[in-house]
Amino acid sequence: MSQNRGNRRNHHGRSGGRGGGGGSGTGGGGRRGGRDGQNAGSAVSLDETNPIIQSFRGYARELDAKHDRHERIVKCSRDITIESKRIIFLLHTIDPRKNNDAKVCEEAKQRLENLFRNQFFVIAKELRGQDAYQYARAYTHGMQEFIEAYSFYEYSSGQDISHWHAVQEKLRYKHDATPPVKQESTNEPNDSNTAPVIESSDGQPETESPSATTTDNNQGTLESVCLLQPLDFVLGLGDLSGEIMRKCINGLGSGQVDSCFGHCRFMQDLYRGFLSVSSARSRDFSHKMSTLRQSLVKSENVCYNVTMRGGEAAKWGGGPSDEAFASFVGNANFEAAEEDEGVYF
Amino acid sequence: MQNTVVKGIFDNFNEYLAKEQELRTEIRDIVRDIDQAAKEAAIALQVIHSSISDVPAACATARTHFEVCRAGYVKLAALIPIGQYYRYNDHWHYMTQRIVFLIALTVYLEKGFLVSRDTAAEILGLCVEQQDGFHLDIEDYLMGVLQLASELSRYAVNSVILGDFEKPLTISKFVADLNSGFRLLNLKNDSLRKRFDALKYDVKKIEEIVYDISIRGLRNDGAAATATVAPPPTPTTQETPK
Numbered sequence: 001m002s003q004n005r006g007n008r009r010n011h012h013g014r015s016g017g018r019g020g021g022g023g024s025g026t027g028g029g030g031r032r033g034g035r036d037g038q039n040a041g042s043a044v045s046l047d048e049t050n051p052i053i054q055s056f057r058g059y060a061r062e063l064d065a066k067h068d069r070h071e072r073i074v075k076c077s078r079d080i081t082i083e084s085k086r087i088i089f090l091l092h093t094i095d096p097r098k099n100n101d102a103k104v105c106e107e108a109k110q111r112l113e114n115l116f117r118n119q120f121f122v123i124a125k126e127l128r129g130q131d132a133y134q135y136a137r138a139y140t141h142g143m144q145e146f147i148e149a150y151s152f153y154e155y156s157s158g159q160d161i162s163h164w165h166a167v168q169e170k171l172r173y174k175h176d177a178t179p180p181v182k183q184e185s186t187n188e189p190n191d192s193n194t195a196p197v198i199e200s201s202d203g204q205p206e207t208e209s210p211s212a213t214t215t216d217n218n219q220g221t222l223e224s225v226c227l228l229q230p231l232d233f234v235l236g237l238g239d240l241s242g243e244i245m246r247k248c249i250n251g252l253g254s255g256q257v258d259s260c261f262g263h264c265r266f267m268q269d270l271y272r273g274f275l276s277v278s279s280a281r282s283r284d285f286s287h288k289m290s291t292l293r294q295s296l297v298k299s300e301n302v303c304y305n306v307t308m309r310g311g312e313a314a315k316w317g318g319g320p321s322d323e324a325f326a327s328f329v330g331n332a333n334f335e336a337a338e339e340d341e342g343v344y345f
Numbered sequence: 346m347q348n349t350v351v352k353g354i355f356d357n358f359n360e361y362l363a364k365e366q367e368l369r370t371e372i373r374d375i376v377r378d379i380d381q382a383a384k385e386a387a388i389a390l391q392v393i394h395s396s397i398s399d400v401p402a403a404c405a406t407a408r409t410h411f412e413v414c415r416a417g418y419v420k421l422a423a424l425i426p427i428g429q430y431y432r433y434n435d436h437w438h439y440m441t442q443r444i445v446f447l448i449a450l451t452v453y454l455e456k457g458f459l460v461s462r463d464t465a466a467e468i469l470g471l472c473v474e475q476q477d478g479f480h481l482d483i484e485d486y487l488m489g490v491l492q493l494a495s496e497l498s499r500y501a502v503n504s505v506i507l508g509d510f511e512k513p514l515t516i517s518k519f520v521a522d523l524n525s526g527f528r529l530l531n532l533k534n535d536s537l538r539k540r541f542d543a544l545k546y547d548v549k550k551i552e553e554i555v556y557d558i559s560i561r562g563l564r565n566d567g568a569a570a571t572a573t574v575a576p577p578p579t580p581t582t583q584e585t586p587k
Contacts, residue, residue: 047525052459056526059462062483067533131475133431160350163357230361237354266351273355279362 070138073126077142080119084142084149087111088243091149091156096256105157112150116170120146124173124224132227140232147228147236152243155266164233171226231282238274238288241267245295248302257306264299271296371424372436379417379437383444386410390450394503400454407451414444415470422471422479430479438485444469445481445489450496457515459493459523462486484537491527491540494520498547501554510563513554524548 047053087108094101123139151161248263274289389406392399425433445465452460466473466481473480497516504512524544532538558564 050522052522052526053529055459055461056529059483059487060530063530063532066483067531129476131428131431133429134475136431161354163350163354230358234355234358237351269351273351273358276355277359277362279366 069126069130070135073123073135073138076119076123076126077139080115080139080142081145083111083115083119084145087149088152091152092243092246092250094156095254097254101157105153108149108153108156112153115146120171120226121173121175121224124171124226125175127226128222128224132225136227136229139226140229143228143232144236144239147233148239148243151237151240155240155244156247161237164228164230167233168225168228171228173224173226174221175224176221231285234274234277235282235284235288237270238285238292241270241292241295245299248299252302252306257310260299260303260306264296264303267292267296267299368424369433369436372421372433375417375421375424376436376440379414379421379444380440382410382413382417383440383447386414386447386451387443390447390454393454393500395507397504397507397509404451404455407447411444411448411451411468415468418469418471418479425479427478430475430482434482438482441469441481441485442488442492445486446492446496449490449493453493453497453519457519459490459519465489487527487530487537488540490523491537491544494523494544494547498550501551505554505558510558513551513558514564517551517555520548520551 090104090111091108094104119142127135147167150167154161244263244267248260248267251257251259251263271292274292277285386407389403389410392403421437448465448468449460452458452464462481462483463473465486469481471481472478497520501513501516504510504516527541527544530541532541
């Protein structure tokens, strides 16, 4: 490494290189320019005394730290994506005929809470003291998938969809200043003590962002935040439409004809919401919008068929039995859902 | 009931977008002013390609324009909420790269060394560390430095035209140092990497110039006597750049 040999000359070289820009105060020596190493210039190997080399060593460290952090966040984001997809899959197993909604919702809730406690907490810790927007792209996919799962859970269990402020509050963590270790028990998102904060940031979305920086509440307690961008939230809601379309069609398969209309109405509301957005600076947005429209049209067709032929079906089968429905809802998705019946878990 | 919830969310979202849009408009106005000053500095510095004697004056002019940039950045820094630098930095990072390049060129012309990130930030009134607020992003700095290499390869050509055969030699040394500096970095496959890949062409170009000078005995290190005579390629001056 020849660390020793290099070190002594470091000071001189650097103070020259920075043009006296307040680098290291000790190297008061000569103003050595970049050509300092010219005498030794014949050496092909790296000239460690060269101020350029020295400053670039620093830059390399900084860039590496940044890339590493980015990679770690991406890894977390992947985990979140996978788990979110599984939760969505789980939520699709809700079947009124089996009366399992309470049980499935409970399990989904547990797994969502786990994501809050583990993966998102890791991201929040990585973002502490950083500009969250710098790494926002690293976890945007995980976040969108998560929002999809989370709002689908809320929708499936009959709750209202949360506002993004509420979700953001759940992504706010307090933990000890001691070297960050997972503290599963203490970080339970607690609505009662976060409620006042929600209020203050209400209608003032800007306030939620500076939270990416550290705030020492008392000594020893740090606050980390995993920033949720409203755009990610809205895009997540866009993904939700696809799930609801599936639910709508599955509902038809399981004979829950009435629920189809409810799902369809919700998607219409969602579509209206998307239409109202005037200028989202995102390419994803318009893409989501056209997908949303397709899903909406599909579920509207389901409702149309139910209205149009529902009565006839009752005559054919003496009730909305699966077979009768399969015969008149000529919908590929429906057929698929039908085949999976029973095996679909 | 879902209806009102969804509507509420989207109303808030629109409100949020409107606010962001407003701020972006303000940012754009300031950025335009800074950009204008940077352009004038760039124009002033173009004189180095046509006249050697005007270089100090050009540097002085450029520095006055940097002052204007600095004032603009101070305004910008006041506008950007804490911790949201990277939310809006697409408005200014190209511009910042170019200004860093201009500063680096000015400093190189004046003193002959590479401006450090600290000094460049100081000239623009920016911080170095992200934590301190509005800062000079490291990638913007490095991009600016890479632009410097391209400009210097042009400068080397033109200094030969203007009869200065010493300059290409110092430039060659400098750019070679830059090159080895960049080799220390682990670059991701991003824009910085692509720009860095172009550096080797600048290095090559400058080495060719040095070769041309050397082979004709025009460099006057040590063997000044032979150089003044400028004979066709002689065995005494066969050394080529590494």
